[in-house]
Structure formats: C-alpha cells, structure tokens
Amino acid sequence: MELTLAIKNGLILTMDEENRVIENGLVGVLDDKIVYVGEEKDFSANEIIDAKEGIILPGLINAHTHVPMSLFKGLAEDIPLKKWLEEYIFPIEKRLNPELVYTGSLLSCAEMIMSGTTTFCDMYFFEDEVAKAAKKAGMRCLLSEGLFDFPSPNYGHIEKGYEYTEWFIEKWREDPLINVAVGPHTPYTCSEAVLKKAKEISEKYRVPIIIHLAETKYEIDQIKQKHGKSPVEYLKEIGLICPRLIAAHCVHLSKKDMQLIKEGDVKVVHNAECNMKLASGISPVPDMIEMGICVAIGTDGSASNNNLDLFQEMDTVAKLHKISKMDPSVMDAVSVVKMATINGAKALGMEDIIGSIEVGKKADIIILDTNTAHMTPLYNPFYGIVYSATGSDVTHSIIDGKVVMKERKLLTVDLDSIIKEAKSWAAQIKKWLS
Amino acid sequence: MELTLAIKNGLILTMDEENRVIENGLVGVLDDKIVYVGEEKDFSANEIIDAKEGIILPGLINAHTHVPMSLFKGLAEDIPLKKWLEEYIFPIEKRLNPELVYTGSLLSCAEMIMSGTTTFCDMYFFEDEVAKAAKKAGMRCLLSEGLFDFPSPNYGHIEKGYEYTEWFIEKWREDPLINVAVGPHTPYTCSEAVLKKAKEISEKYRVPIIIHLAETKYEIDQIKQKHGKSPVEYLKEIGLICPRLIAAHCVHLSKKDMQLIKEGDVKVVHNAECNMKLASGISPVPDMIEMGICVAIGTDGSASNNNLDLFQEMDTVAKLHKISKMDPSVMDAVSVVKMATINGAKALGMEDIIGSIEVGKKADIIILDTNTAHMTPLYNPFYGIVYSATGSDVTHSIIDGKVVMKERKLLTVDLDSIIKEAKSWAAQIKKWLS
Numbered sequence: 001m002e003l004t005l006a007i008k009n010g011l012i013l014t015m016d017e018e019n020r021v022i023e024n025g026l027v028g029v030l031d032d033k034i035v036y037v038g039e040e041k042d043f044s045a046n047e048i049i050d051a052k053e054g055i056i057l058p059g060l061i062n063a064h065t066h067v068p069m070s071l072f073k074g075l076a077e078d079i080p081l082k083k084w085l086e087e088y089i090f091p092i093e094k095r096l097n098p099e100l101v102y103t104g105s106l107l108s109c110a111e112m113i114m115s116g117t118t119t120f121c122d123m124y125f126f127e128d129e130v131a132k133a134a135k136k137a138g139m140r141c142l143l144s145e146g147l148f149d150f151p152s153p154n155y156g157h158i159e160k161g162y163e164y165t166e167w168f169i170e171k172w173r174e175d176p177l178i179n180v181a182v183g184p185h186t187p188y189t190c191s192e193a194v195l196k197k198a199k200e201i202s203e204k205y206r207v208p209i210i211i212h213l214a215e216t217k218y219e220i221d222q223i224k225q226k227h228g229k230s231p232v233e234y235l236k237e238i239g240l241i242c243p244r245l246i247a248a249h250c251v252h253l254s255k256k257d258m259q260l261i262k263e264g265d266v267k268v269v270h271n272a273e274c275n276m277k278l279a280s281g282i283s284p285v286p287d288m289i290e291m292g293i294c295v296a297i298g299t300d301g302s303a304s305n306n307n308l309d310l311f312q313e314m315d316t317v318a319k320l321h322k323i324s325k326m327d328p329s330v331m332d333a334v335s336v337v338k339m340a341t342i343n344g345a346k347a348l349g350m351e352d353i354i355g356s357i358e359v360g361k362k363a364d365i366i367i368l369d370t371n372t373a374h375m376t377p378l379y380n381p382f383y384g385i386v387y388s389a390t391g392s393d394v395t396h397s398i399i400d401g402k403v404v405m406k407e408r409k410l411l412t413v414d415l416d417s418i419i420k421e422a423k424s425w426a427a428q429i430k431k432w433l434s
Numbered sequence: 435m436e437l438t439l440a441i442k443n444g445l446i447l448t449m450d451e452e453n454r455v456i457e458n459g460l461v462g463v464l465d466d467k468i469v470y471v472g473e474e475k476d477f478s479a480n481e482i483i484d485a486k487e488g489i490i491l492p493g494l495i496n497a498h499t500h501v502p503m504s505l506f507k508g509l510a511e512d513i514p515l516k517k518w519l520e521e522y523i524f525p526i527e528k529r530l531n532p533e534l535v536y537t538g539s540l541l542s543c544a545e546m547i548m549s550g551t552t553t554f555c556d557m558y559f560f561e562d563e564v565a566k567a568a569k570k571a572g573m574r575c576l577l578s579e580g581l582f583d584f585p586s587p588n589y590g591h592i593e594k595g596y597e598y599t600e601w602f603i604e605k606w607r608e609d610p611l612i613n614v615a616v617g618p619h620t621p622y623t624c625s626e627a628v629l630k631k632a633k634e635i636s637e638k639y640r641v642p643i644i645i646h647l648a649e650t651k652y653e654i655d656q657i658k659q660k661h662g663k664s665p666v667e668y669l670k671e672i673g674l675i676c677p678r679l680i681a682a683h684c685v686h687l688s689k690k691d692m693q694l695i696k697e698g699d700v701k702v703v704h705n706a707e708c709n710m711k712l713a714s715g716i717s718p719v720p721d722m723i724e725m726g727i728c729v730a731i732g733t734d735g736s737a738s739n740n741n742l743d744l745f746q747e748m749d750t751v752a753k754l755h756k757i758s759k760m761d762p763s764v765m766d767a768v769s770v771v772k773m774a775t776i777n778g779a780k781a782l783g784m785e786d787i788i789g790s791i792e793v794g795k796k797a798d799i800i801i802l803d804t805n806t807a808h809m810t811p812l813y814n815p816f817y818g819i820v821y822s823a824t825g826s827d828v829t830h831s832i833i834d835g836k837v838v839m840k841e842r843k844l845l846t847v848d849l850d851s852i853i854k855e856a857k858s859w860a861a862q863i864k865k866w867l868s
Binding site: 108 | 504505507508509511512513514515541542544545548549707709710711712713715716736739740741742743746749750752753754756757759760761762763764765766767805806807808810811812813814817818821822824825826827849850852853856857859860864
C-alpha cells in the first residue's frame with residue numbers, strides 16, 4: 001500500500017454508519033483522500049504520524065461561527081444583549097474593515113485548528129477576507145456574507161449585497177476547501193424580499209442558505225406582531241423551509257415549528273454555550289433528535305461564548321439537556337460526538353466528503369492525546385471526549401490530507417505574529433470605544 | 435529585598451478586599467510566605483519565574499472532591515444515578531483498598547496541579563492515603579473520612595470510624611499542608627447519633643465538618659418522610675447548622691433553608707457540572723450570594739464531572755445561572771473567580787492563610803499563559819479566566835512557597851508512572867465488574 005500519509009497506533013473512532021471503533025488502527029491517506037481504515041498492516045508512506053495510543057477521530061465541524069469577532073471577545077460581559085450590541089459591537093462594526101476581518105479570522109482559524117476543528121460555517125461581513133484567512137490556514141469552510149435591510153459596512157446597500165454574494169460564490173467555486181453559501185441574517189432583520197432573493201441565489205448556484213432562526217423571545221414577538229405567526233411558519237410561507245437551510249439557534253420552537261423543520265429537512269445548529277451566556281433560552285434539541293431532525297453543534301462567535309473549543313461545547317451540550325430534562329440519560333455521549341462530526345457534515349451538505357473516517361472521504365482527521373492525568377483511565381473514548389477532554393488535548397490536525405498542526409505546532413499560520421497583530425487591533429478597538 | 439522566590443512580569447489578580455489588579459507586577463516569596471505584592475522593584479531571589487505577561491492569581495480551591503474516584507471516571511455514563519451506583523460504584527467500593535485509593539488520589543493531585551488547583555477539600559474512604567498522596571504531590575488539602583451507618587470498606591463499624599477520624603486528625607495536626615475534618619456523609623445515610631458525634635468531634639478538635647446536603651429530590655423526600663422537615667431544618671434541630679459546616683451541593687433549598695444557612699454561617703459548595711450531569715437540579719446560588727452566604731466551587735469527584743478543571747467549572751457556573759435566571763448579568767465573572775479563590779478559603783476556614791495574593795499569606799500561586807489564540811485579545815483578565823481559559827493554560831503552580839509545576843512540568847509527581855499505575859488499576863477494575 002503506497003500512501004502519502006499514514007496515521008498509526010491509535011484508537012480510531014470512524015463515526016461511520018455502524019459507529020465502528022478500531023483499536024490499534026491505521027488510517028492511510030493518498031493525497032487528499034482516505035484510502036485505508038482498519039487494523040495495522042504493511043504500508044509505505046511519505047509521512048508517518050504515530051498517534052501514541054491516542055484517539056484518531058474525524059476533524060470536528062463548527063457549524064455556526066462569526067470568526068472575525070474573536071477580536072471582540074471579552075470586551076464587555078455580564079451585561080444585557082442590547083447594551084452589549086449598542087455600546088460595543090455596533091460602534092466597532094461601523095468601522096469594520098477588511099484588514100481587521102482578516103486578522104480576526106486568522107486568529108480564529110489558529111484557535112480552531114489547535115482545538116480540533118477542521119471545518120467551520122461562518123457568517124459575517126467582508127467574508128472574502130474570511131475565505132483568504134481560511135485558505136492561508138488550510139481550513140475547510142462554508143462562508144456567507146451577512147445580508148439584511150440595513151447598510152452593511154462591506155457592501156453598503158442590499159442590492160450590492162446580492163452582487164457581492166454571487167461574485168463571492170463564483171470566485172471560490174472550484175476551490176477544494178472554501179465553499180460559499182447565501183447568508184440572510186434573520187427573519188426580522190431581512191425583509192421578505194431579501195429572504196426570497198436569498199433563496200433564489202441559493203437555487204441558482206445550488207448552495208446552502210445560512211440564517212439565525214428563533215434565537216430569542218424578542219424575535220418571536222417581533223415576527224408574531226408583524227406576520228401573525230412564528231418565524232418558522234413565516235419562513236415556510238415564503239418558501240425558505242428547505243433542505244438547504246442551515247438554521248442556527250432554533251431556541252424557541254413550537255411543536256408545529258419542529259414538525260415544519262422535520263418535513264422540510266432543515267438543518268439545525270445548536271449553540272448551547274452562547275444561548276446560556278446570553279440567556280436566550282434552551283433549544284429543544286433532544287426532542288428534535290428524537291424526531292429525526294439533523295442537529296449539528298456550533299460555538300457561535302467567540303465574542304459570545306468565549307472560545308471556539310468544540311470539546312467544551314460538547315460537554316455543555318450533554319450536561320445542559322440532562323439538567324433541562326432532569327434526566328441523566330438524555331443526550332448520550334455518542335449522540336453528542338455525532339453532532340460535532342457527521343451531523344455537522346450533513347448540515348453543511350458535505351456528508352459525502354467529510355464527517356467520518358471512511359475510505360473515499362477527504363482526510364480531515366485529528367488526534368487526541370490520552371496520555372494525560374485527566375484522560376486516564378479511558379474506559380470508553382466517547383465518554384472521554386465529551387466529559388473529560390478539552391481542545392488542548394488535540395496534538396495533530398490534518399485537513400484535506402495536509403498536516404496543518406503537528407505535535408501541537410501550527411504549520412500553516414505563524415501563531416506569534418497573528419497574536420501580535422490581534423493585540424494591535426485590540427488596542428485600536430479600545431481607542432475607538434473610548 | 436531578599437527572596438527565596440520571585441514571580442515577575444505578570445498581571446497580578448490579588449483577589450484581596452479591594453480586588454486590586456497590578457500590571458507588570460512582582461510577587462516576592464520568602465520560604466512559604468508572600469512578603470511583597472506590587473509593581474516591579476529591585477530584589478534578589480534564589481529562584482525567579484518570568485510570568486511572560488501572563489496572569490498571576492491565587493491558586494484555585496476545589497472545595498468539594500472525592501479524589502480517589504478518578505479511577506472510576508468514564509466507567510459508565512448517561513445512565514440513572516441508582517444504576518450507576520448499584521452496578522458500578524458500590525461493587526468496586528466493596529473491594530476498595532489503600533493502594534487503589536493512593537493511586538487514584540495521586541492521579542487527581544497531578545490533574546489538579548496541572549489545571550491550577552492548589553487546595554482541595556475531600557471526603558472518601560482510606561482518607562489517610564489521600565493525605566499521603568497530597569503530601570507527595572505537595573498539595574494543600576482538607577480531608578475527611580466518610581462516616582455513615584453502613585459498614586465502611588476502611589474502618590468497618592461506625593464506632594471505629596470515630597476512632598479513625600480522631601487518629602487521622604491527630605496524625606496530621608502539625609502538618610503545614612494536610613488538614614483534617616470530620617465527614618458525616620449525608621443527613622440520610624447517617625443516623626442522628628452519627629451526626630451528633632461528628633459535631634462533637636468537630637468541637638473537640640476545632641475542625642470543620644464536611645457533609646453532602648440537599649443534593650437530590652430523593653434526599654428531601656427521605657428526610658421529610660422520616661423527620662417531617664427539610665434536611666437543613668433537621669440539621670438545625672440537632673445542632674449541626676454552624677460556621678464550621680461545609681455543605682456540598684445545597685441544590686434543593688427553601689427560602690427558610692437559605693435563611694438558616696445564612697444565620698448559621700454555613701459554608702456552601704456549589705458543584706454545577708456534577709448537578710447538571712446527574713440531573714440533580716440547579717442550586718439557587720445567585721440568591722444565596724445576594725443574601726451574603728459564602729458559596730465556594732467544587733468539581734465533585736471526577737467520576738461525576740468528569741474532570742477536576744476548575745476553569746471549566748467556573749465557566750459553567752457563570753453560564754448555568756444566566757440561563758436559569760434568563761438574565762445575562764447574573765453571576766458576573768469577578769464573583770465567579772472569587773468563588774474559586776477567596777470564598778473557597780473562607781469555606782475551608784483558611785482565609786487567613788490562602789485565597790488571595792497578600793503579604794503575610796502562604797504563597798499558593800498559579801500563572802496562566804495568555805499568549806495563546808483563545809486568550810487573545812485579553813481586554814479583561816476576569817472575563818478571560820471565566821469564559822475563555824481552561825486548566826491547560828496554567829504553566830506554573832506554587833504551593834506553600836514551593837514550585838510544584840514549572841513550565842507545565844510536574845516537579846513533585848512522576849506523571850508517566852502514575853498514569854501507568856492508574857491504567858493497571860483500571861484493568862483490574864474492569865475485571866472486577868466482568
């Protein structure tokens with residue numbers, strides 16, 4: 001067997017249909033693809049990574065982020081959302097520029113790679129800069145320029161937003177890592193015309209639609225007042241409830257809403273830590289999973305989380321729903337790991353190429369160190385991943401067959417220099433707000 | 435200024451009464467004590483630690499643990515408490531022995547030191563082995579042998595439990611690091627006689643009493659049925675509500691219970707992650723803090739958490755109460771850091787010697803690396819600590835003036851060998867259960 005890359009001596013969690021776990025496993029990679037998954041056998045490879053009895057699992061998928069916002073994390077906390085937005089975020093976003101967005105995105109890419117995320121799904125402004133940062137870092141992503149009725153710091157008027165989106169889709173169409181979607185912001189910040197146009201662009205280019213949906217009570221009240229129905233019912237009415245819709249949050253849902261989401265095969269992204277921190281509410285995730293709805297996991301922007309560590313997010317997801325339902329058997333560990341891997345892939349329309357370690361899929365793989373005090377003993381790798389691990393346990397990250405982090409060292413990004421640039425932007429942001 | 439140890443070039447969070455934060459700070463240590471806290475000035479020292487612009491803060495205090503149980507973490511998860519206890523924990527505890535307890539404790543000490551905890555408060559069996567492990571690791575602790583009506587794997591009959599406790603108190607009386615308390619398990623596993631005898635021993639030796647209190651609905655129902663009142667009211671009646679009582683969990687409390695806790699100056703230990711994971715309920719912590727009750731933080735045993743990382747616990751504490759109260763301003767970051775430092779010291783009756791970085795206190799200090807992607811930018815150190823950091827950001831740990839971890843390397847424990855021993859015990863435990 002001739003390989004470009006071999007990963008050996010680890011416990012492989014394939015996350016395939018049968019949830020196969022392979023002890024003393026070997027993953028063989030040829031160029032960007034996985035060509036062998038199984039027990040160790042003879043091979044020759046250009047590069048060999050020894051997993052040192054750690055866990056080999058699919059790279060995690062952060063299905064909802066705003067990566068440039070890493071530069072705003074910790075600016076102000078423990079205050080009501082309105083005050084945070086009006087006194088901190090909006091004044092900064094008025095002065096937003098491509099350089100800031102690029103730096104924030106590259107900082108987030110560094111953080112994501114170092115904590116085991118290999119794919120992310122984003123919405124923000126100047127999103128082409130996010131694409132450039134992801135490309136530099138070697139990350140896979142699905143990106144969208146936020147569209148709404150107000151003037152945007154990037155494109156200005158919404159008509160230019162449509163143009164930007166189409167240009168953005170076409171620009172990256174052939175790229176192996178960068179994927180582009182349409183990004184209508186929310187049902188209450190977008191007019192019906194914007195929402196319908198977003199759907200139209202999505203159909204024209206066969207790309208996903210990313211939206212925030214039913215996040216807060218405020219949104220529910222707004223939409224009910226204006227349209228006499230729930231946000232989900234409203235989107236159904238105007239044709240947006242469809243398999244290409246990736247709906248973040250979905251906190252406040254009626255039974256009927258969930259039924260519409262199920263029938264429409266809408267993909268849901270759960271942001272547990274952000275919903276807790278902003279006191280938005282608790283999404284009925286166990287109910288949706290029981291109904292067969294595809295639910296993935298996102299961190300949301302790190303300004304409202306405040307990190308991009310999906311291992312911590314998995315832990316919180318498991319615990320939040322146990323306490324919410326007063327039942328310790330709710331949200332078992334395997335289901336939670338699925339949410340952060342194969343469900344994330346399905347949500348992003350990428351289940352044919354990522355989300356599990358299977359022959360024929362792209363080689364997006366991470367290795368978790370288990371030779372630590374907090375991961376010892378390891379009776380069951382799923383329990384270890386969800387309840388004991390954090391992102392800092394990740395030692396290696398491979399994306400599209402390329403090693404982007406090796407023994408905790410980033411190979412695609414100069415970490416010290418991006419930290420320095422981020423600090424310089426932070427000083428600038430403090431000046432803007434003073 | 436002549437020092438044995440100097441820590442320079444960091445942002446000092448003193449956690450003193452005025453909550454002073456000192457930029458470019460210096461902490462001077464002479465033997466076991468802090469002799470200088472302030473801006474950098476001339477000094478000579480045997481050892482100098484450069485904090486590299488990181489955060490210098492008091493070592494964290496884990497106010498409720500069962501450290502030997504690290505060997506049971508991840509054995510079984512996502513099942514009801516009764517099944518977990520009856521099918522896994524009780525059968526193992528029948529075969530408990532000093533060697534297993536020592537290994538599990540040393541493994542936990544390694545994990546705690548590496549994640550920034552310098553003091554812990556424990557209850558289990560063969561607790562003298564926990565003392566030996568803490569002594570070996572160089573950790574400060576308050577330990578108690580669990581007392582109850584059933585036969586104990588250590589002392590057998592309860593009468594021997596009293597003897598063991600008194601012997602244990604006397605054995606470590608003069609030790610600078612090891613402190614011993616009395617440990618009546620719960621109001622429903624201890625008869626009134628056991629509870630009263632525990633109080634008597636506590637008064638005789640002027641040591642704290644550690645108890646689990648009002649953790650589950652089951653407990654409330656049991657006590658109500660037997661005594662016609664709440665567990666707190668029952669303890670009040672028999673004389674246990676007092677300043678020396680350290681009450682873990684306190685999940686299910688009435689207004690009257692909280693009033694009794696306040697009047698009695700009982701110390702409460704909040705175990706947010708464990709209460710979520712076991713679906714026990716949500717402790718009314720914000721209400722207790724508003725009433726002026728001293729609330730500290732514990733992880734509980736790592737078999738029900740599943741790690742001993744107080745940074746993750748702080749994050750969860752902040753978020754859990756925001757969502758529970760549907761108010762993002764509840765449980766602000768400074769209050770949460772206080773819970774894990776100075777409140778922990780008060781809870782353990784050690785506020786004169788630890789819990790803050792102040793001249794005259796013992797040198798229990800940790801340093802947090804902030805030159806990482808997830809800690810950049812750092813607009814406010816409290817937000818960084820609570821919302822962005824994890825225990826793996828800790829680079830140095832100093833306990834009683836002695837450096838026990840330096841640049842993430844444990845100096846008191848051979849990590850590889852303790853991991854190896856723990857794995858060997860895990861194999862044995864699996865055999866016992868098969």
